[in-house]
Amino acid sequence: MGESYTKRKIMITGYGTVAKEFVKMINEQKERYRESYGFYAEIVGIIGSKGMIYEEDGIDLVTLLSFGKGSQALGQYAQQKQIYIQAPELKGDVLIECSPTNLETGEPALSYMKAAITKNMDIISVSKGALVQALPELKKLADTNGCRIKYSGATAAALPTLDIGEYSLAGSRITEIEGILNGTSNFILTSMSEDSLSFENALKLAQERGIAEANPALDVQGYDSACKILLLANGLFHKTWTLNDISIEGIEKVSKADMQFAKINGNDIKLVASARSIDGTITLQVKPEIITADNPLMNVKGTNKGILFHTEEMGTICCIGGASHPRGAAAAAIKDMLNLYRG
Amino acid sequence: MGESYTKRKIMITGYGTVAKEFVKMINEQKERYRESYGFYAEIVGIIGSKGMIYEEDGIDLVTLLSFGKGSQALGQYAQQKQIYIQAPELKGDVLIECSPTNLETGEPALSYMKAAITKNMDIISVSKGALVQALPELKKLADTNGCRIKYSGATAAALPTLDIGEYSLAGSRITEIEGILNGTSNFILTSMSEDSLSFENALKLAQERGIAEANPALDVQGYDSACKILLLANGLFHKTWTLNDISIEGIEKVSKADMQFAKINGNDIKLVASARSIDGTITLQVKPEIITADNPLMNVKGTNKGILFHTEEMGTICCIGGASHPRGAAAAAIKDMLNLYRG
Incomplete structure (x- = not known):
């Protein structure tokens, strides 16, 4: 591959341990993914419980990773970069859904996924709640909008199932x-x-x-x-x-x-x-x-x-x-992403 | 899927136990493959050690399966259908390579594969000899001709490796x-x-x-x-x-x-x-x-x-x-085929 590659804008919902591990892996490995799989991932937005950070040309991952996790880290990033914490809005090509699992309502993941699908974004879900509640409905909606849903991270993560x-x-x-x-x-x-x-x-x-x-x-x-x-x-x-x-x-x-x-x-x-x-x-x-x-x-x-x-x-x-650890779950999301877009 | 599907003409080299099992599976399951994977396989030719049977509109699998295996079965089929045993010639879209493994020369598989690639056929190999001898060369040739090589059947067959x-x-x-x-x-x-x-x-x-x-x-x-x-x-x-x-x-x-x-x-x-x-x-x-x-x-x-x-x-x-049995090896070739062409 090498020269020609696919590039996609990534948005992440939730910024807990797994989401942070995902960001870390993209930061460390994105050039290797480009060379080996012909795919380049650019993270443009992250939605936390108190709003979102969004940068059209890509979030500065090194700066983001210098902070902790959760909304506090997103706030520190915004302050450092002198950008606003914005109202959540799904934008880009791919949603990586990492918000906390709620088995009763599936929220907030369910609303994020529906909003993403109506914007023709593909979905890679690590959280289970929305899938357990509404996967058939989400799949139908995705088919109508020509987008795809992968969820290795929700079905035993690093263990291939x-x-x-x-x-x-x-x-x-x-x-x-x-x-x-x-x-x-x-x-x-x-x-x-x-x-x-x-x-x-x-x-x-x-x-x-x-x-x-x-x-x-x-x-x-x-x-x-x-x-x-x-x-x-x-x-x-x-x-x-x-x-x-x-x-x-x-x-x-x-x-x-x-x-x-x-x-x-x-x-x-x-x-x-x-x-x-x-x-x-x-x-x-x-x-x-x-x-x-x-x-x-x-x-x-x-x-x-x-x-x-x-x-x-x-x-x-x-x-x-x-073995159950956040890096394995993040690696499962990375796998889904590469299998969707590899050359 | 259901209505729209991909159809490919299949040629098989070698008609031993695994190849016959492959034919049996296509015969039994082709409608299920079409419905579930959007792919329809039509077997048009089989090359044995004494020549080939070829039918442009598809070999009559039920008749073929009523005979044994190897060149004898191909001869009986030709006689029954009143067709000629022809000189081997690679034709169609996909080669399923099942000829006996020869680790020293890779033949006859190597020649079959090269001939198939120059005709832009994709290759699914069950036999190992040619791959062990010349996989890098075959891959390069395939890249040049825009075709693909899969070989699950040669790398532990039914065990996913x-x-x-x-x-x-x-x-x-x-x-x-x-x-x-x-x-x-x-x-x-x-x-x-x-x-x-x-x-x-x-x-x-x-x-x-x-x-x-x-x-x-x-x-x-x-x-x-x-x-x-x-x-x-x-x-x-x-x-x-x-x-x-x-x-x-x-x-x-x-x-x-x-x-x-x-x-x-x-x-x-x-x-x-x-x-x-x-x-x-x-x-x-x-x-x-x-x-x-x-x-x-x-x-x-x-x-x-x-x-x-x-x-x-x-x-x-x-x-x-x-577990090592011919059905598992044939199933590995079926898997490669479906993964190449599924909808």
């Missing part, structure tokens, strides 16, 4: 999907398994290490896993299921005795999100399950994730990895 | 690759490990089950693994290494005692093909290695394969599966 189903298994019929899709609950179960901790103590350890949030409900009650299997199953089986179609059980009731009993038999307990064929119907569920020693998911330890695709033509394909 | 590196890890820097890339030698080592067989007896078992060929040299001496890591490493690191750049050691010298010693410590022995960074230089090798219990490749059993990608941005990603 949707990619494998859509690209690596193209043409093959996927019959069932089983995954360990939440790093926090897997860390807790791994600590219970390997260090004989109770659920409470393992959760405490996860919180001390910054793996679990102060309010760990979304992770340990299984909702995060449910969102991911929902997005994967809808995408790969071409359905429009909602969270209400999923039977969800978290890991809070897994006891030391349950774990000990599993281990006596050489097994383990993991939180499995699945789309399985039961009596000829695909059934979605999230629940703690016994994993036997010969299951490749056995080796998904700590904050790692893993997924199994059962197919008619290619047998069973397992993918493991994607 | 190149796909993951190029697509699922787009933008991330791969630092090292380690893989169990040969199903036959992995079956032998698994039998040695689980059933305490000697190499000789495990090989005999593999031959009895039709897993190892009468002449198992390519598999057990490590050459098949070497070809795959060569194609992967050249593709993903943008290099032009040859087989001579790889240190290759097979599994014939792995003894019962070696295996027992590994197992005492909870480890296992696998044939690992790797591209690792040693003193800052990527070094390619194939050799039997100790695999520790925490390595996700530990669970690659029997004829399965597995691969680890170490990356800067996404951590370590492991993919396991792709």
Whole structure:
């Protein structure tokens, strides 16, 4: 490639840890992306909770990165550059959606995405709320406006899940999907398994290490896993299921005795999100399950994730990895961007 | 999609087990491919060792599939349809290269591919010989003629390897690759490990089950693994290494005692093909290695394969599966075809 390349103006909504990591990667790697993929990303605007910074010819990323994150950093940037914090307005070619996930309303992401689509912007979403609420509607709107939606960052991030189903298994019929899709609950179960901790103590350890949030409900009650299997199953089986179609059980009731009993038999307990064929119907569920020693998911330890695709033509394909950290999530958004525009 | 679709004329070189499976899949699934991927494949010609059958408006697949495989089946088809066996000539839009692998000359695949490229045909290769001999040259020729080369079928087939590196890890820097890339030698080592067989007896078992060929040299001496890591490493690191750049050691010298010693410590022995960074230089090798219990490749059993990608941005990603059978290899060619032309 080298000489000819595609250039797109990028707008980011939300400026938390993942968005900042995305900006950092663009700042460090944009010339490599241009050379290797024939794509040049220019970040022109970032919308935070208190308004947006926007520079038609590109935000000065080095200056921006010298500040922290969130609206405070955007304010400091505006002050340093002597520009105004403007009212939010979607402009440019691509929206990178990184605002906080709200599973009940999907907002503010949903409004941002709709506004972006009506301006013919492609969308790369890292946040899950709007997708869980309204992906079928958003896809229809995107089709009408000739734009595309990618969301690797919302479906287990650095672990390839949707990619494998859509690209690596193209043409093959996927019959069932089983995954360990939440790093926090897997860390807790791994600590219970390997260090004989109770659920409470393992959760405490996860919180001390910054793996679990102060309010760990979304992770340990299984909702995060449910969102991911929902997005994967809808995408790969071409359905429009909602969270209400999923039977969800978290890991809070897994006891030391349950774990000990599993281990006596050489097994383990993991939180499995699945789309399985039961009596000829695909059934979605999230629940703690016994994993036997010969299951490749056995080796998904700590904050790692893993997924199994059962197919008619290619047998069973397992993918493991994607340790949960913000850089991995940002890298998933970068991947989506390069795959949309590479030469 | 549904109404509008892309149609391409397909020519196949070689009509062995994998090619026949490819024809079977097209025959069974072509309408599903058209509906789901907006692509319709019409097989117009098949070249065997004694000439070709060619029908401008598409070969009658049901009739063809009623015969066996190889030149004999092509002859029977010609007789039944009252057409001539013609001198081989590359025609159409896409070449599916399935002729027998010859690692020394790359022929006849190499000549077929060059002829196809000069006629602006895209190439999907299942056979390895020509790619191992001349992929850089073929790629250059393809660039000049505006055509594309895909070869999932030659790089561990149903196990996604190149796909993951190029697509699922787009933008991330791969630092090292380690893989169990040969199903036959992995079956032998698994039998040695689980059933305490000697190499000789495990090989005999593999031959009895039709897993190892009468002449198992390519598999057990490590050459098949070497070809795959060569194609992967050249593709993903943008290099032009040859087989001579790889240190290759097979599994014939792995003894019962070696295996027992590994197992005492909870480890296992696998044939690992790797591209690792040693003193800052990527070094390619194939050799039997100790695999520790925490390595996700530990669970690659029997004829399965597995691969680890170490990356800067996404951590370590492991993919396991792709049980070795002709349907999986044919499915890999179908995948490449759909990814080239999908709507």
